[in-house]
Amino acid sequence: MTILKLARQKNISAWFQKSLFIDKLNNPLGYCIMIACAIGLAYIMSILPIKFSVLVIAALVGIPLIIYSFINLHFGIIVMLCIAFFLGLAAKHTNSPIGTSMDGMLLIMLFGLLVRLVKERDFKFIKSPITVFILAWIYYNIVQVINPWAESRLAWVYTVRSVALLLCLYFIACYAFNNLKRILTIIKLIVLLTFLAAAYSLKQEFLGFNNAEIAWLYADPERFQLIYQWGRLRVFSFFSDPTTFGILMGYMGIFCFILAAGPYKIWQKIALALAGLCMMMGMAYAGSRTPFVLVPLGVIFYILLNFKKNILIGAGIIMIIGTGVVMKSTSNPVLWRIQSAFKATEDASVHVRLSNQKRIQPFIQTHPVGAGLGSTGAWGKRFTPDSWLASFAHDSLYVRLAVETGWIGMLIYMGLLFTAMRVGIYYYFRCRDPLIKNLYLAITTNILLLSIACYPQEAITLPPTSIIFYLMLGMLVRLKDFDPNFQKGSKNEKEPYAFS
Numbered sequence: 001m002t003i004l005k006l007a008r009q010k011n012i013s014a015w016f017q018k019s020l021f022i023d024k025l026n027n028p029l030g031y032c033i034m035i036a037c038a039i040g041l042a043y044i045m046s047i048l049p050i051k052f053s054v055l056v057i058a059a060l061v062g063i064p065l066i067i068y069s070f071i072n073l074h075f076g077i078i079v080m081l082c083i084a085f086f087l088g089l090a091a092k093h094t095n096s097p098i099g100t101s102m103d104g105m106l107l108i109m110l111f112g113l114l115v116r117l118v119k120e121r122d123f124k125f126i127k128s129p130i131t132v133f134i135l136a137w138i139y140y141n142i143v144q145v146i147n148p149w150a151e152s153r154l155a156w157v158y159t160v161r162s163v164a165l166l167l168c169l170y171f172i173a174c175y176a177f178n179n180l181k182r183i184l185t186i187i188k189l190i191v192l193l194t195f196l197a198a199a200y201s202l203k204q205e206f207l208g209f210n211n212a213e214i215a216w217l218y219a220d221p222e223r224f225q226l227i228y229q230w231g232r233l234r235v236f237s238f239f240s241d242p243t244t245f246g247i248l249m250g251y252m253g254i255f256c257f258i259l260a261a262g263p264y265k266i267w268q269k270i271a272l273a274l275a276g277l278c279m280m281m282g283m284a285y286a287g288s289r290t291p292f293v294l295v296p297l298g299v300i301f302y303i304l305l306n307f308k309k310n311i312l313i314g315a316g317i318i319m320i321i322g323t324g325v326v327m328k329s330t331s332n333p334v335l336w337r338i339q340s341a342f343k344a345t346e347d348a349s350v351h352v353r354l355s356n357q358k359r360i361q362p363f364i365q366t367h368p369v370g371a372g373l374g375s376t377g378a379w380g381k382r383f384t385p386d387s388w389l390a391s392f393a394h395d396s397l398y399v400r401l402a403v404e405t406g407w408i409g410m411l412i413y414m415g416l417l418f419t420a421m422r423v424g425i426y427y428y429f430r431c432r433d434p435l436i437k438n439l440y441l442a443i444t445t446n447i448l449l450l451s452i453a454c455y456p457q458e459a460i461t462l463p464p465t466s467i468i469f470y471l472m473l474g475m476l477v478r479l480k481d482f483d484p485n486f487q488k489g490s491k492n493e494k495e496p497y498a499f500s
Contacts, residue, residue, distance in 0.1 A: 066105060070112040073176040077471065078189060080105065080169070084464035085193045088239040102463075103161050110168050113175055125174045128477045130423055133416035134171075138164045140412055141373065144405065150372025152383040159374035159404075166466055173474025180436075180482040183475055187439070190468055191259075194252040195275040198282040201237040201245065205285045209233065230333035234287040242286040244462050250291025251449040253279035254298035255442050262438030287337045290456050294449045301445055305428065353395050353456070360392065360403060370406035397454035397461060417451045424476050432485035439479055443472045 069076030083102055117123070141164040145156050177183050209217070217224050217233070227234050227242060234242040256276030260269045283291045299318060303311060363371075371389055374380060377400065380390035394400040402410045424444030431437050450469060453459035460469050480486050 062101075066108055069105060070108050073109055073112060073172050074182050074185075076105065076109045076112075077169075077173060077176055077186060080109075081186070081189055081193065081464065081467055081471075084467040085197065086238055087463055088236075088244075091240060103165060106165060106169060106172075109172050113172050116175070125178070126171060126477065128423065129419050130170075130416070130473055130477060131174075133412065133419050134167050134473075137409075137412050137416060138167055140405065140409055144369070144373050144409075147369055147372040149367055149370070150375065151387055152372070152374065155374025155379045155383040156372060158379050158383075162461065162466075163373065167470060169467065169470040170473050173471045174477050177474055177478040180479075183439070183479065183482075186471060186475075187259075190471075191252070191256060191272070191275060193464070194248060195278060197237040197239070197245065198249060198275070198278040201235040201249075201282040201285060202278065204233075204235040204237065229287065230337065232333055235282065235285045237282065243288040243290070243457060244465070246283050246286035246288030246291045247294075247453050247457060247459050248465055249279040249283035249286065250294040251298070251446050251453070253277075253283060254295065254302075254449065255446055258302060258442040258445060259438065262442075263434040284334055284338065287334070289337065290453050290459070292338050293342070294453060297452060298445050298449055301448055302441070305425070305441060305444075352393075356393055356395070357399055360394075360399065364402045364407055368406045368408050370402070370404045370409060373404050375404050376400055396456060397458040400458065417447070420447050420473055420476060421451070427476070427480045427486075430486060431480055431483045433483040436479050436483045439475070443475055443479075446472060447476075 065079055069079055080102060083105075087102075141160055144150070144160070145153060147156075150156060177186075204213075217227060223241075227236065236242045236245045239245040239248075253276045256272045256279065260272035260276065262269075264272070280295075283295075296319065374383060375387065375389045376392055376394055380387060380392075384390050389403065392403070394403060398410060398414075401413055405413075421444060424440055424447060428437055428440040428444060431440060447469075450459050450465065459465055
């Protein structure tokens with residue numbers, strides 16, 4: 001009897017080990033365990049307050065995502081992109097610090113990258129002059145903590161995470177983009193998310209805003225005044241304001257049109273062209289003037305790099321139609337807003353901005369390292385409300401950088417943008433693979449447009465553009481590695497990564 005009992009126990013133990021370690025619970029035992037856990041979790045959540053239930057769900061979803069993002073950096077980039085696009089939508093329904101959670105996720109991914117680099121000791125993936133300027137910019141922002149003109153160290157703490165920390169995404173991207181397929185996956189995701197944002201903006205325009213969006217608009221009089229103009233509500237899609245949304249639509253619309261001219265299948269070209277058209281419509285209904293100016297500049301840059309007969313004819317037709325739209329008299333508020341973007345001398349807001357820039361010039365000239373991070377804008381109003389800089393309307397990324405980091409900081413940042421353009425143009429003419437050439441052209445055009453958009457707006461610092469921008473810098477560095485026919489320059493010509 002004892003022998004029979006031991007045999008049964010041994011069989012049960014062997015069956016359990018097989019179910020757990022060999023089948024990995026992909027069997028009736030595993031199904032029963034999962035059902036029991038689901039019932040237990042459902043019961044626990046039914047008796048908890050709604051806030052705790054939401055936190056439990058967030059933990060069940062978020063913790064596995066964070067762990068896998070640490071293991072797979074490419075997956076982490078995908079998650080960050082999705083969060084960045086829907087950050088504004090979530091802010092309309094919750095006060096949870098989602099932006100801070102993004103910073104935490106970025107730190108975890110950065111730690112995962114450092115673990116890999118300690119093990120592999122291979123830094124070839126970031127061999128580029130872009131890396132030099134990014135490291136210089138990060139270091140410069142960190143040492144701003146000892147800026148003698150800074151009135152608040154706490155403002156530096158809140159600002160540096162969105163300036164220096166976010167740039168680390170560039171290193172993560174350079175490492176994660178270790179093959180062309182991964183880069184294409186990210187580009188497809190960016191285009192898809194942007195198209196969804198454009199489609200939702202068209203829903204807002206033609207079908208109206210939902211109750212939550214209307215309540216959000218009326219909750220802040222200043223916000224409502226910004227969005228309700230010329231007798232209509234400007235669309236903003238998932239985002240917090242029409243300007244952020246409009247700039248995204250502008251440069252991504254041009255991006256889709258350039259991709260549509262690349263070596264893709266017919267259905268892909270049509271899909272890209274339709275996506276670009278939806279983005280242009282979303283841009284128009286958003287009513288932000290900055291992206292209206294970006295479109296012709298993008299076309300001109302495309303012509304300069306592709307000086308071909310058919311491109312010249314097509315661009316000429318587009319320019320003639322655009323000129324007709326701008327010059328035609330109209331009472332339509334959407335068209336009138338587009339026309340006003342090309343009549344800057346008649347716009348009172350432009351004169352105000354120029355006057356503010358003239359007023360701040362003596363301060364910039366006498367403060368080479370600036371007044372410290374966070375001395376202007378929202379952080380300035382929060383931490384140094386008595387300072388005159390807190391109420392200064394910079395209305396430009398470059399002006400803000402010049403005020404907060406001085407003309408030294410602005411020169412470093414401008415050097416980064418110039419170098420990114422130089423690298424993109426260099427590799428566009430050296431690569432021979434048609435797909436990679438097309439990607440270099442589209443990405444380099446985006447870098448140019450965002451560089452221009454930063455003069456009237458803070459285009460690069462706001463999500464999702466901030467995420468997209470640093471990912472595209474990583475693409476500029478890595479794309480040429482996947483062109484088997486990449487041609488280097490002459491012996492006397494240095495490649496961009498041979499920067500000295």
